Amino acid sequence: MDVDGGSSSMGEEEKRKMMVVILVGAPGSGKSTFCDRVMRVSTRPWVRVCQDTISNGKSGTKTQCLTSAARALKDEKSVFIDRCNLDREQRADFVKLGSPQIDVHAVVFDLPAKLCISRSVKRVGHEGNLQGGKAAAVVNRMLQKKELPKLSEGFSRIAFCQNESDVQAAISAYSALGPLDTLPSGCFGQKSSDAKIQLGIMKFLKKVDAPMNAESKGNSLQNNVTTEITKENYSRCKGPEDIARTASKEEKEVEDLALSYADGCSSSDNIPTLAFPSISTADFQFDLEKAADIIVEKVSEFVTKLGNARLVLVDLSSGSKILSLVRAKAKQKNIDSDKFLTFVGDITRLYSKGGLCCNVIANAANWRLKAGGGGVNAAIFSAAGPALEIATKERAGSLTPGKAVVVPLPSTSPLFSREGVTHVIHVLGPNMNPQRPNFLNNDYIKGCKVLREAYSSLFEGFAFIVRSQEALCKDRTVKLGSVLSESTVDFEISCMNQVSNTDQKFKREGVYESERNKKSKGCQEELGSNIIGATSGEDNAKNEKNNGGVSKAWGSWAQALYHVAMHPEMHKNDVMEISDDIVVLNDLYPKAKRHLLVVARFEGLDRLADASKDHLELLRAMHAVGLKWAEKCLIEDKTLVFRLGYHSAPSMRQLHLHVISQDFDSKHLKNKKHWNSFNTPFFLDSVDVIEEIDKCGRATLKDDDRLLSMELRCHRCRSAHPNLPRLKSHIGNCRAPFPPLLLQNSRLVLGLNEDGTNQ
DNA sequence: GTTCTAGAAC
């Protein structure tokens, strides 16, 4: 149950929080039945405001409903708004009933129209008097106006029900709410529905019709492209409306997650698309013929690797020479026109002006990765707003020619909200312009090589995004279902969709370079030496692996464990056990009653991402030592339960295994990140890591920041809590059994009873 | 990783 089970821990002084639950659905979708069933069993006082019966049993007005709802809230009763509420305008006044003390939820009955109609038709004596043959026409007409609710309308929670089991889950969730309970905020259960896609189609077609046709007339390939998109691919195209519901600040986090669950994952049919400008041919004056050859060569190399994804070469001018050269060459080479398109338009307005959905755009960046200059770089930075500059700075300070850096675009960026762009890949091509510093002096041997590398880096970066999104989806589909439907949120643990180690490392650094570039660094180093700011310090030198021209070293504060591992003799007071391979010490800031670290002593094994089959024996040894210490602690305190595992993306350098008791009773456990780093899939159980590395050679890391900012849920009963102090007071009392997932496969280490059985 | 602190949330 998603319900906060800890009402006792909240104390008597806890203020009762009311709810307005706006039901959204056509006649016959099951709204009234929903109310009846919840109200029959709920211990929370509810009032059902039904427009069909509000006027002495007869149909009334919206105003009457509003008055009645306000009165009920004043009496400290929660309210169901039982009317169709199918469009935003219809809902708006009811949403306004919300306040800090009153949550506004939507429960959406997004059931097949056929079902609603057949129920309405069969219905005798329905309160709204909508029965018989008339029903079909009414339901159909109403559904045409349907506008699914969004968090940005002011809802704190939206649950979408698309089948009977979803409805049942929603009934259970609301039925179980006691007077003081709340439900977690966010958007739950949304799958790609026909209705949503239909809406997308309408908008998409409208936009495609206007500016694009004007520009692409007389251009056969482009018309061809347009036709392809509108006729075949529209339903697979994820428009910004779908991914960029703007949310109030407090909802954003939850919503972002919900979005990626709901949209990224469920619409298996949206096509990841990279829009890229021609690199180096504008300000860097690269020869157009040569550039076109390289584009076509690289595109044809990558389209086969990209699966479902598409590449789109974009140029602002309809008379663009590079576009026509590339089009001709692509045609000659028979490149699949489903996978590679050319497009005339502004790369920052592809969706809003061109109707083309591109989740990733490439930027022909400058080496400093700074805004301004001119051309595409200036346009993209300006359209994306400061969010892109900040996000870029976090990833990299500079770039060498031939390389690319992937920057996830924050949802605050207009490019994200308006255009649906989730990532920008900055790529730096070779510079042939004698007016600019570091130009290649007409050396096209080097120039072509660097340009090839640039496209490879760019496409590899895009391929990585595509792969990681696919992986993320599969991981999360499981979760989405369980959030709405049930009690234990079982995070899938699997080695499917494993991302290769190389990719993981690149992801960490956010920098992509082509295979060729990795092998021969000659060219880049010449330029690179003055471009990339040199880092100093012994540790940093050892510590920059795969830095790809951009340094992102461990901070000095992150080196503590590394120093202990390398020089344990200098930390005799802290170290509890030393061997050739490992050291054991108490975590300096324990997040539970007992919290130990088993640290590997191998130089170069900074984190789990670095571990491969070669390290299996070490990992097993670390596990054995961790287990030994857990058992030692259990002798002192039999009530403890331990879990052994790794953080997907640790903050401290040097591979370390956490051995942590599951009471989480510690003054050092202070924030969401602390909690979620031990209680979401970010924490990888040692047993699973060993099993996976044994099987697949690598552990699948879940180093997504969103996991660390997820809602706070009890690790035992999975109830959600609004803040850390509340969660802490709940876990102090919660005696629910651990979720089955943790009880399996020896993920938990429990004390033994006197008869030798687990306690 | 922590500490500090501004400002949001209550």
Add this chain to the structure above:
DNA sequence: GTTCTAGAAC
């Protein structure tokens, strides 16, 4: 006014 979070600095 107090509590809590989240971002910057280290």
